[in-house]
């Protein structure tokens with residue numbers, strides 16, 4: 529049996545959790561939380577990081593931080609996970625869904641500006657499969673119309689946007705805010721887990737308060753105020769230090785994990801390239817403005833039937849492949865609220881995209897087997 533995903537362990541997770549437990553301080557914002565924050569801030573030059581219990585939580589924090597009010601409009605792709613939308617819906621926002629690019633499931637940057645009006649507050653690009661959206665275009669539009677940009681970087685750890693001057697910028701460092709996920713299906717994991725990145729200084733102080741249930745407790749522990757109390761809205765967004773200890777063990781081996789994932793991605797790509805061209809199947813296309821963090825390997829078929837045929841064929845050999853998002857504008861929850869525009873590419877990816885097994889322990893012979901079954 530080859531599963532679709534298998535959580536990778538570095539071996540140090542239990543050791544660091546034991547250390548955290550023995551230290552007697554296992555609530556949030558402890559030693560391992562700080563080590564994780566430092567790691568990300570050093571490696572990717574993020575202004576400020578706050579671990580959260582999920583990417584969903586980080587997106588909800590972002591929604592509070594940009595002060596979404598009922599009736600505000602937020603622009604995002606339809607081809608994404610529900611949390612991208614839910615975080616803003618919870619605060620009363622109206623979602624304007626955008627189609628995907630023809631060559632890639634990411635947001636079609638050329639269809640954003642026509643949706644902007646007086647009520648528009650933010651653009652939420654989703655770096656699908658970890659692949660960068662064209663952040664030059666998106667940041668220009670946002671600047672021109674005075675909008676916030678929140679990167680849904682759930683899948684985008686350790687990946688880079690290459691801007692128009694050829695400068696490599698870590699994903700998550702470009703928008704005003706960004707949200708990452710450490711869910712067990714992502715490259716770097718802590719079971720459930722996430723992180724809010726704050727790149728705009730205006731949000732830093734308030735983000736810490738919202739993170740700590742609306743109190744200025746973080747400032748208190750740094751000795752900046754002499755007592756702490758309730759100063760704003762907030763919730764319990766910070767994870768226990770047990771989760772952070774697990775995550776830190778993963779971060780120490782980030783480059784090993786990433787190297788193996790990139791290797792797997794290349795074996796799939798090289799093994800399927802000629803066959804795909806001959807059979808009108810599309811393999812992932814990397815725009816020139818994105819590097820590859822090998823979050824997933826997907827194929828896009830000519831029809832839903834062809835895709836399902838391959839899913840079944842693989843399943844018959846005990847190999848689990850899966851499709852992905854169903855367009856959010858057609859979901860039972862949102863279809864009556866959507867403004868009626870057809871989003872053809874998004875629907876096509878819902879019907880035709882297939883993801884292959886992808887995890888660090890996947891062996892080269894297993895990948896070969898998968899490729900041979902597909903080709904047959």
Ligand SMILES: *Cc1c(COP(=O)(O)O)cnc(C)c1O
Pocket residue numbers: 581582583584585608609611612654680682683708709710711720721722
């Ligand atoms: C995984 C994912 C999320 C949700 O992450 P959680 O940590 O499970 O909350 C949100 N958006 C995208 C694009 C994702 O892939």
